[in-house]
Amino acid sequence: MRLLPEIDRFRCLYLALVLCVSSLPVFGQPLVDLPYGDGVFSVDPATLQVTLHRDDGQVSVLSAPAFPDTARAFPVGERAWRITNGADQFQVEAGIEQDALRLSIRAGQPVVLEWPRPQEARAIEAHALPFGEGAYVPSDDSQWLDWLLRRYEPDALNGLLSMPFWSELRGDHSITWLIETPFDTRFGMVVQDSRPLPRISHEFNRLANGEPFTVRIKVGPADPLYGARFYRQWLEAGQHLVSLKQKIAQQPLIARLGGAAHIYLWGAGPLKAADIKDWPAFLRFFAARRQDHRHLAWKLWAAFDPPARESFEAALQEADNWRTGVSVQRRREVTRALNAALPEVLPRVPVEPLPGNHDPAANVAWGQSIRGQLMEAFGPWLASPRRWGGGLSLDTVEALRKAGLGRAWLGADDWRDALWHPEAVEAAKAAGYLVAVYDSYGSAHPSNLRATWATAQMGDELAAAGYRDSRGEKVRGFNGRGVYVNSRVVEPYAQQRISAVARAGRLNSYFLDVDAAGPEFRDYTPGRETSQREDAEARWRRLQFPSRKLELVTGSEGGVAYYVPGIAYSHGIATQPFAWMDPDIGKNKQSPFYRGGYWPPETPDLYFKPVPLKPAVARFVTSAQFRLPLYQMVFHDSLVSTHHWEYGSLKFSSERESTALLQLLYMVPPLYHLNDQVLARDLPFIRAYDRVFRPLHERLFTERMSDFQVFSADRQVQRTSFSDGTLVTVNFARKPARSPEGRLLPARSALILMPDRAPQLIEVGKLFLPSA
Known part of the structure; x- marks a missing residue:
């Protein structure tokens, strides 16, 4: 009986000792070792340096320290600790999930954390980076280094990367970095030993409500696609991947995207x-x-x-x-x-x-009214009013239908075209087409701004509801005009306007600019404070509104991974904007590579005038040598993606055949610009390409891309595999080659092998001939 008080006293002394030890810094920085399948990740708890020890004896420093040696770590639980670096405090949790190292970090105060910090540039042979579709970047390529540093200056990760991961190819293995929490995170490139290295920084701020910054590091085989495979597995594990088949089950009209060319129609008025x-x-x-x-x-x-x-x-x-x-x-x-x-x-x-x-x-009523008045005044010299218009018009729809296009997405640049030409809308829907208009709720302009555009006019109240940064300064809108309007504040108005336009136009599709492209913003304005995550959630709701409330097949610009579950199609992944990178393309009107401006309004040169693409730029944005279908490996069966509207399939005369082949290889649809003035010029090729592309895309657009292979040292012979067993092999070179099965591949050709059909050979050069 007398032993019990002694035991209780011992227990109290033991607990006090444990509490005392746990409150002291860990001197000497003993490493936190986390074993995975083929080795051990070692994390310095005070500095967050990460070292990889592989079972074969190789040791690599994956991330340099985030903090100096003066930082101290305090254990707070199993594989959890607190870091003190001066006045800054961080909470860290570490673990192994899906055989990957997972580090989750919280900050006790607003602060910018520059981590992870990839290291050992000379050990990296190449990078696989999700810029749009994906880029294969040799680490020792000085031209790529220059392009990366100029093109990808530090900015929001959700604005620069289409998916929040990248991979390093290191000899016989790869390292993939996955940022689970892309909001408030910036991505950029730095130089080490004349080679590129990604750098990440995360801003902990008071608007984010203590949200963590979480990173996964995965060791895999020396496969540039491994990061995409791993990211897809992560999405599936978290049930964040929604297939097109699931979307079609909820909204059957999405099936019309299968085989559909994406065509912007330009009219600029009721009459042509x-x-x-x-x-x-x-x-x-x-x-x-x-x-x-x-x-x-x-x-x-x-x-x-x-x-x-x-x-x-x-x-x-x-x-x-x-x-x-x-x-x-x-x-x-x-x-x-x-x-x-x-x-x-x-x-x-x-x-x-x-x-x-x-x-x-009122625009619908006005369109009918002017028909009557024009016919009364000039009737003998005018065509039937139901055929008026040069863009979204009955004549254009009939031309497409007679050309044999069984599927198409038609987008009116100006929604008034749909309101003025109801016969065209009904004829297009009857032909099996999706009919959409362009709309945008990014920039908001005051009513007295002269250099404005229609979608940015939302009234002066919303023009005063722009985001403000932490210094209280307004975030300027696109091209420095107006402001970017707070997505939560504009939400009721957006729903009202989308409903009015869709109802009046009798549409079955809708396109919302900017929303799925990133980046997100923070708003520090008192009374409407908004974190980047809240901004993204508001954009998500805006993208969901046309599909869920109005049953419209909805798409957006870009297609950043966060937004993919909520949309059916996107413009801007296959080819991303790049003209601003070179003045000969974007500004120098005397250059043969100048892409053109916004005149004339019916057929703006920017979209309609064919020009060659400057070779020095083509190397980075269209060359098959440096492309990877990372996006398609993850999202091919979840979203239909294509080019940005400024870079249509026929825009660059020097790249047309390569673009046509790439669309076949990746199974992404072409994008065109049309009106009555260019139908005779462009429709013969559109018809010829549709005959070979549409049946394949109808079959494959809901199938998963299962593999991608390169079969030649110059990377000009490539193959994609799909989950139904279809193989698409493309020879991008200007000389013949052989497929792995020994079949002859003529220059600039695609070989289609399907389990249940005879082989099909497509020579794209022949499709551009007038007789095609």
Whole structure:
């Protein structure tokens, strides 16, 4: 009986000793060793240096220290500790999951943590980086080093990388870094020993509510695709991967994306030049009536600006020349003048006005009204109103259907085209097409801003609701105009406007610019503080709204991994924006590589004018030698992705065949720009390519890409494999090659091997011939 108090006293002394020891720093920095399948990860708990000890005896420093030697570590649990670095405090938890090292870090105060810090640049032979589709970057390539440093200056990870991981290829193995928490995280490139190394920093801030920063490090085989395989496994384990088959089960219209070319249609007004059947007679009649105050011609003439009047007079003179008639250029100029004048002389009658001077229902009524008034004033010289328009028009839809396109996604650059041409929308849907319009809720402009665009007009109240950084300064909008509006504040308005546009246009698809492209923002404005995660969640809700509430097949720009479960298609992964990297492409109008501007409005050179791509730039953005289908390995069966609209499949004359082959290899659809002025030029190839691409994509767009292989030293012969057993082998070279089975691959060709069909050989050069 007398022993019990002694035992209790001993227990108390023992507990006190344990508590005392646990509150003291761990001097000498004993390593935290975490075994995995083929070795041990050793973590210095005070500095977060990570060293890999492989079972074969190899030792590698994976990450340099984040803190100096003066930092101290205090154990707080099994494989958990606290770091003190001056006034900064961090909580760290470590473990092995999916045979990978997982480190999760929290901060006790706002601070920027620069970690992980990959090391041993000379041990890295190449990097596999998810820039868009993916890039294979040899570590000793000085040109790539220059491109990486200029193109990927430190910025938000969700803006630079399409997926939050990258891999290092180190001889007989690879190291993959997966950032589980991409928000508040920045990615950049630094130089070590004249070679590139990624650098990561994470900003702990008061808006993030103590959220952790979590990183996984995975050792794998020397396979540049291993990081993509690992990331997909991680998504599947967390049930974060939603397949297209699941999306189609919820929304059957998504199936129409299978085999569909993505086509932006440009109109810039209710009329196209061909809607005036007899130009000489029309011009003479207009000239005769422009002094009659009772006639529509008088009102239109009064609304013409001086250049428009000059164009009309020049066209009228040409009308008197029976040999040449009215030139195509003058017809377009006068049509442009008419389209610009119509809203001024025949104003809309408000129906359901929205802030920003938007009223989709009124635009529908206006479109019908001007039909009647134009026919009353000029009927004998005009085509049937139901056929008017040069972009989203009945004529364009019929041309596509007669060309044999059984599937297409049609996007109106200006949503008014859909409102003015309802017959075209209904005909497109009947033909099996998806019909969408472009919309955006990124930039917000005040009503008095002159250099503006329609989607950025949301009313002055929202134009004053931009994000503010931690210093209280406004985050400027796209091209420095207006502001980027807080996504939570704009949410009710966005839902209202999307509903109004979709309902008035009778659409079955919708495209929201920016939302899935990143980066996210923080807003420190008192009363509407918003963290990056909250910003992302608001964008997610905005992307979900058209599909869940309006049953529209919804897509967005980019396709950053976080947003993929919520959308069906994206524009901007196969080819990302890059023109700003080289002045000869983006600014120098005298350069043969200048991509063009936004004029003329019906067919802007930026989208319609073919130009060669500067070879020094093509090396990094289109060359098969440096491409990897990392994105397709993860998301091919979850999302239909294609090019950014500034870099359509036919934009770069020097890259057309390579682009056509890449689309076959990756099974990503082509993207085009069309209107009545270029149909004759571009439709023959579109038709020829559709015949070979559409049946394959219809079969494969819901299948997982299971493998990618390179079969030649110059990386010009490549193969993708799909989960149904289909093999697509492409020879990008300008000389013949052999497939692994010994089949002849002509220059610039694709070989399709399917388990249940005869082999198919596609020589893309022949598709560009007029007879194709």
